[in-house]
Amino acid sequence: MSQKQRVLFLCVANSSRSQMAEALLRHLDPEHFEAFSAGSAPTQVDDRARHALQQLGISCEGLFSKSIEQVTGEPFDYVITLCDKSALECLALPGAGEYIAWNFADPATSTDKAAYRKTLQEIHERIKLFVLIKSRPAAPVAEGGLLSPTELFKCLADETRARIALLLSLEQELCVCELTAALDEAQPKISRHLALLRGSGLLEDRRNGQWVYYRLHPQLPAWVGEVLRQTLEHNAEWLRQDVERLWQMRDRPGRKPLCA
Incomplete structure (x- = not known):
C-alpha cells in the first residue's frame, strides 16, 4: 500500500x-x-x-x-x-x-x-x-491525441459541427448525404466539417459499398459521450428540424451491420 x-x-x-x-x-x-x-x-x-x-x-x-x-x-x-x-x-x-x-x-x-x-x-x-x-496517477495521453477538452469544445463551437455530433449521437451512424439532407447544407461544406471532426479524433469513418459512414469514435472517453448525451437531452427543440428532415429523407442508403 x-x-x-x-x-x-x-x-x-x-x-x-x-x-x-x-x-x-x-x-x-x-x-x-x-x-x-x-x-x-x-x-x-x-x-x-x-x-x-x-x-x-x-x-x-x-x-x-x-x-x-x-x-x-x-x-x-x-x-x-x-x-x-x-x-x-x-x-x-x-x-x-x-x-x-x-x-x-x-x-x-x-x-x-x-x-x-x-x-x-x-x-x-x-x-x-x-x-x-x-489521488490518481496522471492518465497517459491516448494514442493519436484523442480529444482533450479544449479540442472538443473548439470543435463544437461551430454550429454545423455541433449539429453533426448530436445527430451522430442520436443516430449512431450517418453518411454525408444523410447529413446534407438533415442540415440542409451543401455537400462540400458538410464534408469539410466531417474531415475536421475526424482529424480531431471525435469521429471515425468506414466504407460500406459506395458509401462512407461516420460515427463517434468508439475509443472516446466516456465523459465526451455524456456531454453529447446531456446536450441532446436538454436541447431537443434546437435539433428538431434537422431530425425531422433526416427522418423524412427518402432513399436513405442501406448499411450492413458493423463488425463486432
Missing part, C-alpha cells in the same frame, strides 16, 4: 476555514491523505464551523487550533493556504512539497446567517476536486 500524502491547510486564526478543510479531507479520502491544519495567529475552533460540519455529517473529532510553529519541521506533501492573508504571512515550511493557494471569504466577517454553511460547501467542492486530481 502506498504511503499516505500529508496535507496541511493554513489560515490566519485556524478557527473555521482551515478546520473545515482538515475535517473534509479526513472524511472524503482517509485512505490516501492525512489532513492537518494550523494558523499564523491561532485562536480556537469556531462553534459555527463545528455546527456546519456536523450538519453535513462530518466528524469534528480531533479538531483544535494550533500555530504554524507547532507543525514546523514536519514533512508535508501539500501546503494549502485558504486565504490571501495566510498566503502572505505564512513563511515557507522546511520540508514542504507543493504549495497551493486557495482563497475563501472569511464567514466570520459576513452578515449572512448561512455564511458558514456556504463556505463549507465551497471548500467541500474544492476538496473533492483536489482528491480527484491528486
Whole structure:
C-alpha cells in the first residue's frame, strides 16, 4: 500500500476555514491523505464551523487550533493556504512539497446567517476536486491525441459541427448525404466539417459499398459521450428540424451491420 500524502491547510486564526478543510479531507479520502491544519495567529475552533460540519455529517473529532510553529519541521506533501492573508504571512515550511493557494471569504466577517454553511460547501467542492486530481496517477495521453477538452469544445463551437455530433449521437451512424439532407447544407461544406471532426479524433469513418459512414469514435472517453448525451437531452427543440428532415429523407442508403 502506498504511503499516505500529508496535507496541511493554513489560515490566519485556524478557527473555521482551515478546520473545515482538515475535517473534509479526513472524511472524503482517509485512505490516501492525512489532513492537518494550523494558523499564523491561532485562536480556537469556531462553534459555527463545528455546527456546519456536523450538519453535513462530518466528524469534528480531533479538531483544535494550533500555530504554524507547532507543525514546523514536519514533512508535508501539500501546503494549502485558504486565504490571501495566510498566503502572505505564512513563511515557507522546511520540508514542504507543493504549495497551493486557495482563497475563501472569511464567514466570520459576513452578515449572512448561512455564511458558514456556504463556505463549507465551497471548500467541500474544492476538496473533492483536489482528491480527484491528486489521488490518481496522471492518465497517459491516448494514442493519436484523442480529444482533450479544449479540442472538443473548439470543435463544437461551430454550429454545423455541433449539429453533426448530436445527430451522430442520436443516430449512431450517418453518411454525408444523410447529413446534407438533415442540415440542409451543401455537400462540400458538410464534408469539410466531417474531415475536421475526424482529424480531431471525435469521429471515425468506414466504407460500406459506395458509401462512407461516420460515427463517434468508439475509443472516446466516456465523459465526451455524456456531454453529447446531456446536450441532446436538454436541447431537443434546437435539433428538431434537422431530425425531422433526416427522418423524412427518402432513399436513405442501406448499411450492413458493423463488425463486432
